[in-house]
Amino acid sequence: MAVENAPTKKGKDAAAGLKKAAETEERKVEAQKGSDLKKGAERFEERAMSSDRRGGD
Numbered sequence: 102m103a104v105e106n107a108p109t110k111k112g113k114d115a116a117a118g119l120k121k122a123a124e125t126e127e128r129k130v131e132a133q134k135g136s137d138l139k140k141g142a143e144r145f146e147e148r149a150m151s152s153d154r155r156g157g158d
Contacts, residue, residue: 104116104117104120
């Protein structure tokens with residue numbers, strides 16, 4: 102659920118906190134990896150390959 106779609110202030114605060122934590126974690130992983138993470142359909146395929154043990158790094 103998007104931050105602006107949360108029905109209560111508590112929900113909006115929780116959604117905003119989760120979004121910020123996810124962005125922070127993504128930046129941390131990208132820094133460790135040395136390149137940006139794939140987005141959208143490319144990321145879906147990358148994750149599928151990883152979970153199927155077909156590669157994916």
